[in-house]
Amino acid sequence: xxxxxxxxxxxxxxxxxxxxxxxxxxxxxxxxxxxxxxxxxxxxxxxxxxxxxxxxxxxxxxxxxxxxxxxxxxxxxxxxxxxxxxxxxxxxxxxxxxxxxxxxxxxxxxxxxxxxxxxxxxxxxxxxxxxxxxxxxxxxxxxxxxxxxxxxxxxxxxxxxxxxxxxxxxxxxxxxxxxxxxxxxxxxxxxxxxxxxxxxxxxxxxxxxxxxxxxxxxxxxxxxxxxxxxxxxxxxxxxxxxxxxxxxxxxxxxxxxxxxxx
Amino acid sequence: xxxxxxxxxxxxxxxxxxxxxxxxxxxxxxxxxxxxxxxxxxxxxxxxxxxxxxxxxxxxxxxxxxxxxxxxxxxxxxxxxxxxxxxxxxxxxxxxxxxxxxxxxxxxxxxxxxxxxxxxxxxxxxxxxxxxxxxxxxxxxxxxxxxxxxxxxxxxxxxxxxxxxxxxxxxxxxxxxxxxxxxxxxxxxxxxxxxxxxxxxxxxxxxxxxxxxxxxxxxxxxxxxxxxxxxxxxxxxxxxxxxxxxxxxxxxxxxxxxxxxxxxxxxxxxxxxxxxxxxxxxxxxxxxxxxxxxxxxxxxxxxxxxxxxxxxxxxxxxxxxxxxxxxxxxxxxxxxxxxxxxxxxxxxxxxxxxxxxxxxxxxxxxxxxxxxxxxxxxxxxxxxxxxxxxxxxxxxxxxxxxxxxxxxxxxxxxxxxxxxxxxxxxxxxxxxxxxxxxxxxxxxxxxxxxxxxxxxxxxxxxxxxxxxxxxxxxxxxxxxx
Numbered sequence: 001x002x003x004x005x006x007x008x009x010x011x012x013x014x015x016x017x018x019x020x021x022x023x024x025x026x027x028x029x030x031x032x033x034x035x036x037x038x039x040x041x042x043x044x045x046x047x048x049x050x051x052x053x054x055x056x057x058x059x060x061x062x063x064x065x066x067x068x069x070x071x072x073x074x075x076x077x078x079x080x081x082x083x084x085x086x087x088x089x090x091x092x093x094x095x096x097x098x099x100x101x102x103x104x105x106x107x108x109x110x111x112x113x114x115x116x117x118x119x120x121x122x123x124x125x126x127x128x129x130x131x132x133x134x135x136x137x138x139x140x141x142x143x144x145x146x147x148x149x150x151x152x153x154x155x156x157x158x159x160x161x162x163x164x165x166x167x168x169x170x171x172x173x174x175x176x177x178x179x180x181x182x183x184x185x186x187x188x189x190x191x192x193x194x195x196x197x198x199x200x201x202x203x204x205x206x207x208x209x210x211x212x213x214x215x216x217x218x219x220x221x222x223x224x225x226x227x228x229x230x231x232x233x234x235x236x237x238x239x240x241x242x243x244x245x246x247x248x249x250x251x252x253x254x255x256x257x258x259x260x261x262x
Numbered sequence: 263x264x265x266x267x268x269x270x271x272x273x274x275x276x277x278x279x280x281x282x283x284x285x286x287x288x289x290x291x292x293x294x295x296x297x298x299x300x301x302x303x304x305x306x307x308x309x310x311x312x313x314x315x316x317x318x319x320x321x322x323x324x325x326x327x328x329x330x331x332x333x334x335x336x337x338x339x340x341x342x343x344x345x346x347x348x349x350x351x352x353x354x355x356x357x358x359x360x361x362x363x364x365x366x367x368x369x370x371x372x373x374x375x376x377x378x379x380x381x382x383x384x385x386x387x388x389x390x391x392x393x394x395x396x397x398x399x400x401x402x403x404x405x406x407x408x409x410x411x412x413x414x415x416x417x418x419x420x421x422x423x424x425x426x427x428x429x430x431x432x433x434x435x436x437x438x439x440x441x442x443x444x445x446x447x448x449x450x451x452x453x454x455x456x457x458x459x460x461x462x463x464x465x466x467x468x469x470x471x472x473x474x475x476x477x478x479x480x481x482x483x484x485x486x487x488x489x490x491x492x493x494x495x496x497x498x499x500x501x502x503x504x505x506x507x508x509x510x511x512x513x514x515x516x517x518x519x520x521x522x523x524x525x526x527x528x529x530x531x532x533x534x535x536x537x538x539x540x541x542x543x544x545x546x547x548x549x550x551x552x553x554x555x556x557x558x559x560x561x562x563x564x565x566x567x568x569x570x571x572x573x574x575x576x577x578x579x580x581x582x583x584x585x586x587x588x589x590x591x592x593x594x595x596x597x598x599x600x601x602x603x604x605x606x607x608x609x610x611x612x613x614x615x616x617x618x619x620x621x622x623x624x625x626x627x628x629x630x631x632x633x634x635x636x637x638x639x640x641x642x643x644x645x646x647x648x649x650x651x652x653x654x655x656x657x658x659x660x661x662x663x664x665x666x667x668x669x670x671x672x673x674x675x676x677x678x679x680x681x682x683x684x685x686x687x688x689x690x691x692x693x694x695x696x697x698x699x700x701x702x703x704x705x706x707x708x709x710x711x712x713x714x715x716x717x718x719x720x721x722x723x724x725x726x727x728x729x730x731x732x733x734x735x736x737x738x739x740x741x742x743x
Contacts (some may be wrong), residue, residue, distance in 0.1 A: 016685075044733060047681075053672050053676045059659075064676060064677075152633075153635065156634070156636065188633055189633070193713070194628065195629050196717050198595055234720045237720040
């Protein structure tokens with residue numbers, strides 16, 4: 001892949017889940033972007049966007065994490081490429097009203113403005129790739145056919161629907177849509193822990209849909225949200241199922257490898 | 263003032279597990295809600311004018327809620343002007359007493375009802391039965407669950423959890439008691455034909471009809487009812503006495519408002535352009551016409567007014583179409599009864615604790631939502647359901663309705679992660695501590711809040727080299743923290 005307009009710089013928003021549990025997704029994203037001539041920066045003070053605590057109802061605690069995120073990313077205006085649609089939605093849609101929670105009256109306007117500015121730079125990874133990179137002619141060593149799971153916040157809060165399938169299709173990867181694709185996989189952040197029974201029932205319904213897509217040729221599951229993938233992968237592993245799960249960045253890295261290469 | 267809602271007092275995990283283990287319910291509910299959602303998608307295609315109508319309808323509902331007291335005054339005047347009697351009940355108890363007294367004063371023995379969620383909310387049937395009256399539900403779904411002695415599992419399709427074989431079995435018992443031939447088969451036609459014949463007996467013998475009200479038009483004092491079975495036509499025209507029990511949030515000011523709204527419940531709920539029957543009631547029998555000799559409208563508050571002027575005010579715009587239930591992943595898994603409230607699905611999650619000031623359903627915002635936002639997308643009245651569910655979770659934290667251990671965990675977690683050093687330290691600590699839970703390189707368990715995950719799932723271990731560490735080693739300019 002090549003960038004359309006020469007060298008670009010982006011800042012990577014890696015997310016806590018990728019950092020801790022599947023750092024290879026971050027490495028894959030760096031490799032995809034660098035191979036396309038993009039300069040990748042990683043503000044290493046970043047931690048977590050705070051969505052897990054926000055969705056659980058702990059607004060003040062989430063606001064502390066939100067202000068940390070804004071202070072890490074507010075000084076520059078290069079794009080912030082997020083490796084999760086859900087975390088991107090958190091920053092873009094919740095931060096402007098969240099960051100002012102618990103700050104002195106005189107500072108609310110500046111915090112809100114800073115949050116809006118940071119949110120304005122945030123772009124989900126596949127969306128950024130779809131808009132700025134064009135596929136090179138490299139032969140694909142990625143799976144030929146995958147089922148796509150679109151995370152709910154990416155689908156409904158970011159309103160981003162086409163891009164993951166679009167960037168994968170460009171590399172000749174066939175995308176199978178899941179039955180009931182618009183239904184939540186049941187992850188829901190800490191909902192997966194506190195209300196594990198319903199969460200698991202929903203996960204099993206999604207896994208059944210993946211198995212059905214498998215009968216149509218899908219060789220695994222791809223998503224732009226690692227949270228959903230960890231939930232489904234962890235459930236499948238406990239049940240003795242072995243469908244591979246991939247983040248979009250991992251599949252793109254494979255797709256950009258020469259045939260037979262690793 | 264807070265209202266009262268009937269509650270299934272069994273704990274959530276009992277209600278939930280009843281739902282999760284009821285295979286028939288899950289199958290019928292999944293196919294029904296899928297069919298409704300698909301119908302909704304199709305009916306809006308090529309019918310663009312309805313989007314403008316929907317938006318105008320939203321504005322009409324918002325305006326009405328903003329002028330609730332004034333519209334309620336005017337509605338009473340217009341209804342009285344055409345010979346109707348009006349009542350205003352602040353509480354569920356008052357509403358029950360008003361309807362019971364109307365019935366007792368008229369010597370009523372048999373009541374026929376059309377579908378009304380509000381009368382479910384009031385448990386009106388129980389009140390009338392306790393006074394010696396027989397009450398028959400005439401909506402097909404309501405009739406089925408009345409025979410089964412159950413409550414509605416879906417606000418629009420009350421018997422959505424039952425399959426044909428179960429319904430036939432209920433009708434066979436009923437046929438014996440009513441000395442009627444049982445349904446010939448368990449197809450929809452046979453079952454409906456039986457119910458039609460059976461309910462006709464009751465319509466002709468009833469001395470009182472009770473309905474809800476989908477809308478109440480202030481300028482003419484007209485109660486609008488929509489049904490797909492025509493049963494509201496019977497209920498409102500045959501018995502000598504008619505009582506419409508209407509939530510105060512059902513008021514709309516003008517007929518123009520009504521025209522924007524009248525298609526919305528059927529379009530959004532079941533994917534039909536208009537419900538099969540639209541019944542409009544303006545006053546009792548006139549000198550020229552037919553209808554009841556005596557006509558009452560009972561307006562009910564029961565907690566509704568307490569939402570006016572709060573961030574939750576838009577909840578009062580709900581038209582009970584059920585679109586949010588049809589798309590809700592949790593609803594599809596556990597079914598309506600798991601909510602323990604007459605109002606289930608996302609609107610029930612929001613409305614049940616709000617109407618009762620958290621007396622009923624305080625657990626619902628936490629347990630019955632994955633925050634997927636499907637309900638927000640589906641709601642034709644633009645009610646901010648996902649936002650309200652999060653707001654209610656925050657309200658629970660403020661009111662100390664959450665477990666202390668959870669407060670502690672979330673506080674420690676977010677506190678540690680608010681600084682880069684604390685974040686990195688906590689991951690290093692987790693990497694050390696996880697060793698006792700590892701099996702073949704995967705986490706099989708964890709303590710505290712995270713334990714729930716591992717009841718049904720594994721988890722990759724905290725990586726030997728996190729992304730932060732990889733970056734520092736491969737791209738970074740030096741060691742951090």
